[in-house]
Amino acid sequence: NCEVYIVGLRTPPARSGHRCVADNTNLYVFGGYNPDYDESGGSDNEDYPLFRELWRYHFATGCWQQIRTEGYMPTELASMSAVLHGNNLLVFGGTGIPFGENNGNDVHVCNVNYKRWSLLNCRGKKPNRIYGQAMVIINGFLYVFGGTTGYIYSTDLHRLDLTTREWSHLKPNNPPDDLPEERYRHEIAHDGQRIYILGGGTSWTSYPLDKVHAYNLETNSWEEINTKPHDKIGYPAPRRCHSCVQIRDDVFICGGYNGELILADLWKINLQTFQWSKLPAVMPEPAYFHCAAVTPAGCMYIHGGVVNIFENKRTGSLFKIWLAVPSLLELCWERLLKAFPHLSSLPTMQLINLGLTQELIERLK
Template identity: 90%
Template sequence: MMSSAEGARNSDQLNKFEKLSGRPPLGLAAGHRTPPARSGHRCVADNTNLYVFGGYNPNYDESGGSENEDYPLFRELWRYHFATGTWHQVRTEGYMPTELASMSAVLHGNNLLVFGGTGIPFGESNGNDVHVCNVKYKRWSLLNCRGKKPNRIYGQAMAIINGFLYVFGGTTGYIYSTDLHRLDLTTREWIHLKPNNPSHDLPEERYRHEIAHDGQRIYILGGGTSWMSYPLNKIHAYNLETNSWEEIRTNPHDKIGYPAPRRCHSCVQIRNDVFICGGYNGEVILSDLWKISLQTFQWSRLPATMPEPAYFHCAAVTPAGCMYIHGGVVNIRENKRTGSLFKIWLAVPSLLELCWETLLKAFPHLPLLPAQELGDLGLTQELIERLK
């Protein structure tokens, strides 16, 4: 049983952003590369790594200059290894997609699924294929699908629920969508879902929103168009069982009300709690961090704020409850992007996670030891895999 002192120490880990330096791997020169500043990229996380895919930066020098064949886009996959705090550009085989801005990405086992997105100019070369990268074997493949595919779009949101991939919204660059599509990952058949609501009862067309789910409903959070952002005092929810949209009134924070309307924000989910961070409301870049419960629909503002207000950034959460935020636009007037990486615990770290982080800080050379020796020291196979 956890003592009160241990519980207090665990709670101290919460709601504090920590900037990560992305130091070079042990034994390598200090000139080791980290991902250049970018926006419009996506990231996913497992217990061991953060994977960052794609992105955009119109600044020629910041985006790698002549070394970046895909300027102003980034046709690359990066991996941030938690145990060593190091970045590696992943060299992959197969065909990596060329729609590299405002695509959607989810991690399904060892498979990174990427859908949609746009090339340059925005809206002129959109995608509607599902590309899969097996992060273990570092190989891309195209998922051969049948049925009614979504239009070629970007800025949509997607999630995997019970073996189905759901895709909602997005834009062609000219037309904003309220379409909802479902891909059966077993049969690989797309279906364009036709909810039972009258047309005036559908969510507003949008892009750069985020979605969450509880297994029965898909919740649409924020988003907008190039000229407006949608409020969060109500959220639309698609009921998977009744094939219909519902409108849910959310409950404001008792002192400061609702989060500001926003688009281009980030969103992660831990069980029935959903966290949104940053974004843009049409006037200012936001830095706030909010939580909504999918059981009570109560909004809570967390005390932490992003060290760099950002939008078009990406965020992902580990199974243990630690959120990582990377990149984004940080200055509208100068159109400036960042390559910063931050972490914050959104759930109370377990004693295992606390001990693991302490061990890694005390013994930074641990990853250099062979697996056999690590096992002899008492590390479990799961922890050894995290190191390697």
């Protein structure tokens, strides 16, 4: 049940190192990198080999649109972190070209409704200028872990209070040799009390997934958790540059790179049992440095990535897969859109008269 989308007039060129987020209505894709001059827009792309752009993929119509935004769009466009907080896309860190030379440590916010970028003015001890870090919002705090300057890999954990806009560097209560190994291009999951670090590595290594480092926010200390292997299959291979999405207590990792192979597998770990399960679906093409996001309804979209190491080739493909059983609402909605593709062109009053809820009408815009 993976479907391929190549619709609309223009689609985002093939890329890697970009990030994406999703709500009920759109997949937003920001940034990315492609050293192939023709593929990345040639002389039309003044940011070559980077993409200084924000795209949206509209689920209801299957159309891509490059969003024209106001304000200052960040120039660190590879391996930044992105998270959607209400209508605000928060982007932190990342690197320009050459990698490691032009890193960022600012938080840029794009309101996706008003299509306007602004810089979050922050106080306190902010992280170094890094890329390849992972971040997550928990209870109004933005947590940032790991990353690299391009030369030094980090095991730092920083926290930004989104209310007071103050950064703090969290000092764990562990002895120094009890910290997770420094890394980049890992992923993060959380259960409200702990932050879990999944995989990642350096340019010469990838970390295994049989043990998971967890930061306990209540005791302010790192813990190491032994996970349980999938019966007869074992653990997912070590990896970096993979993708990760979370639905309640289930965390799904997909693809990535282990130093020699590009991976295409899809795994789930449950944060209550720490049981790994390998899912039967595989990515239509193995990829790393791709991006993934899950809708509130439980549908995961994956976009782009590096698909061939030797040819240094990237893809612009978009795939989707349901990770949860769709609700009756979602099933009916997909059926309705298939039967009446022109629905989005109808005036709002007509949609109301047809019996559509406000929430569904908003998905058509």
